[in-house]
């Protein structure tokens with residue numbers, strides 16, 4: 001049952017040699033025990049399987065595990081003669097089976113890995129092809145459980161790193177862990193405290209077409225790896241972010257050094273020194289940089305080191321164990337040598353910059369070539385050509401940075417943003433778009449640093465292009481920030497996850513609930529926002545035989561754009577699949593980039609257009625007109641605009657709205673002389689041209705011009721809109737609070753998942769009201785408290801009192817007694833337009849369910865609140881007790897909720 005070959009120990013020795021970490025330490029775990037002959041923890045190679053069961057696209061976060069009806073897989077004993085009902089099984093049921101894993105080479109080169117256990121799962125008895133012919137790709141997804149074990153043969157407990165590639169959920173000795181490492185990032189292994197003896201590990205396998213493919217037999221391979229940490233505090237070399245050295249100068253001052261606390265004590269990082277030069281932390285200087293046991297945090301800082309001709313830099317971290325926030329042991333240090341890459345200024349080069357969430361991110365920047373035609377033009381400001389990468393692609397890879405070599409002399413700043421991660425955080429949406437904006441904003445700083453004398457930059461003019469997920473990101477930016485877009489070229493892109501892999505197999509539920517979940521994805525359904533693209537040149541390109549993203553996506557959008565009274569050029573390449581060398585520089589695309597770079601945005605203004613928004617929180621203006629509030633948050637709002645030019649400087653605006661409560665005017669090429677909204681004439685003031693000024697629909701249904709924004713704190717601000725996902729638009733690192741030992745484990749999990757999936761930084765802190773007010777960014781509260789729980793300082797839409805959970809409706813509170821619910825998750829306001837996401841459970845099981853809905857994967861659904869019932873564990877969304885949205889005053893939006 002257990003197997004580890006000697007070859008693996010040899011690999012470990014080789015791996016260690018490459019890691020060259022040095023330092024003094026009071027409390028390292030000690031020399032490698034594998035080498036000294038101590039036994040290693042082992043993973044079993046024989047696994048028991050129970051499945052398959054149906055699951056919908058991205059549904060797993062809602063529970064929806066049929067075995068929960070039987071008490072949950074961890075409590076079900078192997079019994080070869082027992083069967084369980086399953087809509088996928090022959091005769092309507094499934095029985096236990098077994099599989100054997102394969103040992104593969106360890107991937108963690110810096111710790112003493114013991115090799116990876118690779119486990120493949122398939123269910124050939126199911127007629128997947130027939131199911132697919134009826135239900136499409138959704139039929140190639142399923143869930144199943146597998147059971148194996150981990151053995152600590154030694155006689156002492158130890159902390160080990162557990163990597164969980166392609167896994168979303170697992171249980172160790174019955175304790176649930178959500179998050180895993182679905183995309184195999186390997187950024188944040190789970191650090192488990194392994195007592196001597198045998199431990200059961202149960203894995204919930206969730207097959208996902210977007211992440212694992214849709215062609216052929218739908219098998220699933222998950223990988224488990226155990227490694228013994230070398231030190232209690234480690235610098236994660238593979239995730240260190242340093243800028244390139246460009247002509248002898250660091251291209252920016254921002255560096256990120258991720259630190260992992262693999263020990264059992266809290267650790268305080270006291271300082272980071274680079275090449276003997278001290279550094280300045282970027283975020284939140286007032287608090288110490290604390291790492292909870294098991295936590296990884298990126299230490300983001302700036303250095304004053306400009307010129308640098310060395311081939312590497314030495315980074316030294318000084319840290320100390322901190323058992324409470326105040327007592328500290330003698331500091332230790334750990335050092336690492338980071339190689340530097342040298343580039344010349346016209347090459348694609350790594351540019352680092354601060355992401356609004358308090359971390360450092362990077363993009364690859366290719367400044368305009370010396371021989372670009374515009375480099376001779378005085379005061380020319382070139383646009384930015386954004387090239388968004390596909391899923392799983394590194395921005396700093398040859399595939400990406402050389403994808404535009406064929407247009408090397410283009411008159412544009414070419415920027416390959418990373419979106420922070422290889423899945424661009426959340427598919428280029430809230431987290432990923434913030435990164436694109438931050439990368440763009442970093443260009444002027446780069447120009448100043450290098451005394452750049454070539455063409456200038458117009459940071460408001462973007463030619464957006466991208467492949468696959470980046471093609472989808474291109475649609476996202478075009479549909480949400482049309483005023484920034486000069487032209488757009490989505491290549492092999494999909495339109496939205498529901499359009500990509502249908503949501504067919506979600507657990508049966510009242511269609512009204514499903515509709516609310518679906519409507520929370522509306523802002524990512526670029527099909528619905530097609531009218532925002534009017535006036536902007538678009539070139540769509542798609543391979544006709546693309547078997548990854550069907551050409552249907554491109555054809556459909558090209559039709560929808562035509563129905564929005566606009567046109568895109570659609571180039572369908574016969575005999576071409578999803579990707580091929582040169583896909584981003586076909587003759588049509590080259591010509592498009594060149595002609596777009598010469599465009600003038602002002603010349604593109606329309607006198608008749610529609611502005612559409614499904615979420616004002618992530619949607620900017622179109623021709624200066626922005627939807628700032630919707631009447632019903634679950635529905636798309638729109639404004640039809642007709643502009644009549646009176647004379648050269650003045651014009652008249654006629655607006656007709658649907659489901660809109662507030663509009664902002666930001667800028668216009670003409671001054672306004674008149675404005676009529678839904679038939680109501682308003683007086684407009686030309687002198688306020690540069691500001692955004694509001695037009696608001698009163699409670700009487702009539703529009704009025706408002707002299708100032710209503711900034712009363714009780715009113716929900718735009719940035720707070722958009723369900724749970726809105727917390728990803730944080731300005732400053734996250735704070736995750738806990739109350740006791742149980743909530744602490746959940747806080748660790750949330751922080752680990754944020755780092756794993758978004759490379760985000762979180763401070764884990766014990767709950768108190770000052771932790772909330774002093775937090776720089778958004779806060780996630782984990783709670784089991786039944787008392788007047790959380791003093792958020794602002795009107796909370798949900799309160800927990802002695803007699804149950806109270807949900808604020810327009811004129812009364814809806815009360816849910818504790819015995820009728822299991823938990824809740826909801827957004828709530830904090831001061832300075834920040835947000836709290838409250839994750840609350842009646843008990844530990846309820847807290848576990850609620851914590852699955854903290855944003856992690858796209859496509860899950862992101863309403864403003866969910867009140868959970870125990871049955872959600874097996875019924876998924878059918879088991880919610882209440883779900884929906886809050887209105888502008890943080891009360892239940894009656895028509896957009898199910899209570």
Ligand SMILES: *[C@@H]1O[C@H](CO)[C@@H](O)[C@H](O)[C@H]1NC(C)=O
Nearest residue numbers: 077078079080081082083084
């Ligand atoms: C195994 O399952 C069968 C069929 O449900 C049942 O009759 C039997 O008692 C079970 N055995 C054990 C050891 O639980």
Ligand SMILES: *[C@@H]1O[C@H](CO)[C@@H](O)[C@H](O)[C@H]1NC(C)=O
Nearest residue numbers: 083089090091092093095125
């Ligand atoms: C399905 O039912 C048939 C008839 O009862 C039986 O012969 C067959 O063995 C069953 N197959 C499975 C996989 O349970």
Ligand SMILES: *[C@@H]1O[C@H](CO)[C@@H](O)[C@H](O)[C@H]1NC(C)=O
Nearest residue numbers: 322323324325326327328766
């Ligand atoms: C730590 O010290 C600060 C001020 O020195 C004090 O306010 C705080 O209560 C202390 N915290 C603990 C956990 O001892």
Ligand SMILES: *[C@@H]1O[C@H](CO)[C@@H](O)[C@H](O)[C@H]1NC(C)=O
Nearest residue numbers: 369370371372373408409410
């Ligand atoms: C600019 O130089 C590159 C090689 O460095 C060359 O491929 C390109 O044709 C040149 N373009 C112009 C406009 O001269």
Ligand SMILES: *[C@@H]1O[C@H](CO)[C@@H](O)[C@H](O)[C@H]1NC(C)=O
Nearest residue numbers: 563564565566606607608609
């Ligand atoms: C399409 O736009 C043109 C020009 O803006 C306009 O004249 C025409 O009426 C529009 N057609 C429809 C169906 O709205």
